[in-house]
Amino acid sequence: MVFVKWQAVKKIGGYVVILEVAILDVKSGKEKDFELVFARAQQIIAGMDGYISHQLQRCLEKAGRYILLVNWQTLEDHTQGFRQSAEYQQWKALLHHFYEPFPEVEHYELVY
Amino acid sequence: MVFVKWQAVKKIGGYVVILEVAILDVKSGKEKDFELVFARAQQIIAGMDGYISHQLQRCLEKAGRYILLVNWQTLEDHTQGFRQSAEYQQWKALLHHFYEPFPEVEHYELVY
Numbered sequence: 001m002v003f004v005k006w007q008a009v010k011k012i013g014g015y016v017v018i019l020e021v022a023i024l025d026v027k028s029g030k031e032k033d034f035e036l037v038f039a040r041a042q043q044i045i046a047g048m049d050g051y052i053s054h055q056l057q058r059c060l061e062k063a064g065r066y067i068l069l070v071n072w073q074t075l076e077d078h079t080q081g082f083r084q085s086a087e088y089q090q091w092k093a094l095l096h097h098f099y100e101p102f103p104e105v106e107h108y109e110l111v112y
Numbered sequence: 113m114v115f116v117k118w119q120a121v122k123k124i125g126g127y128v129v130i131l132e133v134a135i136l137d138v139k140s141g142k143e144k145d146f147e148l149v150f151a152r153a154q155q156i157i158a159g160m161d162g163y164i165s166h167q168l169q170r171c172l173e174k175a176g177r178y179i180l181l182v183n184w185q186t187l188e189d190h191t192q193g194f195r196q197s198a199e200y201q202q203w204k205a206l207l208h209h210f211y212e213p214f215p216e217v218e219h220y221e222l223v224y
Binding site (some may be wrong): 018019021039040042054055056057058060061062065066067069075091094106107108109110111112 | 217
């Protein structure tokens with residue numbers, strides 16, 4: 001899922017890589033369930049047009065906190081292609097009930 | 113700086129990779145200065161023991177916002193090795209005056 005050479009993708013691929021960042025706060029006691037469900041759910045994004053790679057990482061300082069990092073070929077691959085798809089409805093049904101509060105998602109572009 | 117195969121590092125390196133995450137809010141109008149100074153400052157972390165790779169990314173939605181992602185071999189390489197070093201004093205002098213508010217830094221470990 002995450003075998004990506006960043007600079008190589010950015011330059012050789014001929015498109016600008018966009019990094020989606022979401023800090024996810026999972027309801028207390030639901031962390032293991034979330035990780036199990038995410039293992040399935042990640043196959044949904046991995047199959048979308050414009051998807052490059054992703055990582056889910058667990059916070060060491062704050063229980064229940066995760067960060068989701070997804071690389072997309074373009075901003076629209078995430079905001080339009082994915083979010084307006086039928087697959088997004090599945091993603092939402094699987095994952096959204098774990099979050100409290102509901103996460104804010106931001107997009108970033110590589111500086112260095 | 114960022115030619116890392118994540119899973120490969122995690123498995124072959126024989127240590128747990130720790131991801132340092134800092135959302136950086138730079139004072140309005142200081143963004144270009146910050147980027148120029150960061151270009152120099154990044155050489156400081158890149159030379160530290162336990163440093164693996166880093167990225168600085170610019171937020172598309174919020175002006176002046178950046179995310180700094182640094183991979184370290186261990187948590188202590190960042191929290192002790194780097195933060196208690198003379199090099200950290202240089203890093204601090206170069207960069208900390210750009211931030212408002214002062215960023216909270218968190219550490220993460222890979223789930224998927």
